[in-house]
Amino acid sequence: MLTTARTRSPVLSTEAITKVYRSGPVAVHALAGVSVSLFEAEVVVLLGASGSGKSTLLNILGGLDQPTSGRVLFRDQDLSAMEDAALTEFRRKHVGFVFQFYNLVPSLTARENVALVTEIAGDPMPPEEALDRVGLTARMDHFPSELSGGEQQRVAIARAIAKRPDILLCDEPTGALDSKTGITVLEALISVNRDLGTTTALITHNVEIRRIAHRVIYMADGRITKVEENSAPIAPSEVSW
Numbered sequence: 001m002l003t004t005a006r007t008r009s010p011v012l013s014t015e016a017i018t019k020v021y022r023s024g025p026v027a028v029h030a031l032a033g034v035s036v037s038l039f040e041a042e043v044v045v046l047l048g049a050s051g052s053g054k055s056t057l058l059n060i061l062g063g064l065d066q067p068t069s070g071r072v073l074f075r076d077q078d079l080s081a082m083e084d085a086a087l088t089e090f091r092r093k094h095v096g097f098v099f100q101f102y103n104l105v106p107s108l109t110a111r112e113n114v115a116l117v118t119e120i121a122g123d124p125m126p127p128e129e130a131l132d133r134v135g136l137t138a139r140m141d142h143f144p145s146e147l148s149g150g151e152q153q154r155v156a157i158a159r160a161i162a163k164r165p166d167i168l169l170c171d172e173p174t175g176a177l178d179s180k181t182g183i184t185v186l187e188a189l190i191s192v193n194r195d196l197g198t199t200t201a202l203i204t205h206n207v208e209i210r211r212i213a214h215r216v217i218y219m220a221d222g223r224i225t226k227v228e229e230n231s232a233p234i235a236p237s238e239v240s241w
């Protein structure tokens with residue numbers, strides 16, 4: 001099995017980004033000057049209180065939203081200067097998203113849910129391979145209603161990785177799951193990172209999960225307050241909460 005070494009090459013970087021949401025006279029400063037990089041093949045966990053700006057940052061990194069000021073770079077491309085169509089192309093080619101709720105199409109099987117994405121991707125892996133990587137070979141022809149929450153989330157991960165994205169962005173992927181099921185989901189994410197070298201960023205409210213990451217980024221009030229390096233990440237099976 002291929003093991004990809006982490007390097008210090010940034011895949012995605014932000015330079016002093018801010019995000020201000022305005023509704024009428026009220027302005028919410030969701031990001032107040034964030035400079036951060038995600039490096040090749042690393043796993044990063046983002047921690048911070050509710051409202052600290054984690055999802056806003058993840059959405060901007062993934063090209064779902066634009067900063068109010070500052071720059072976002074994907075390798076040498078400036079995402080913050082892109083029109084919507086170019087940003088959509090960036091997302092389609094380079095980013096996989098996993099959210100708390102799995103957003104699967106209920107009338108399609110696991111295999112068909114993944115195939116929806118592989119049909120429009122440039123160099124996808126077969127849906128069967130993507131599902132195998134998350135341990136769902138035996139469940140490929142099941143509908144979402146026939147799968148557990150953890151299995152549905154693993155289908156969502158298979159769908160996100162099938163296009164071989166450079167970056168996988170996960171917003172509370174275990175938020176709706178009990179701990180045992182959450183661990184199977186984290187194991188799927190870590191195995192994809194290890195085998196494919198997919199740079200992975202994961203938001204969680206669960207501080208124990210930080211122990212599986214190479215780096216931990218702490219946020220408060222729209223800023224990064226601390227970044228920790230973890231020289232010896234542990235396996236998800238060793239995490240308990």
Ligand SMILES: Nc1ncnc2c1ncn2[C@@H]1O[C@H](COP(=O)(O)OP(=O)(O)OP(=O)(O)O)[C@@H](O)[C@H]1O
Nearest residue numbers: 021028029030048049050051052053054055056057
């Ligand atoms: N579309 C929006 N319009 C107005 N305010 C917003 C919008 N999206 C987020 N905010 C505000 O921006 C701030 C940061 O929100 P964000 O969702 O990024 O935080 P978070 O750390 O991900 O929180 P949580 O852990 O609760 O998901 C919050 O004060 C939030 O209310």
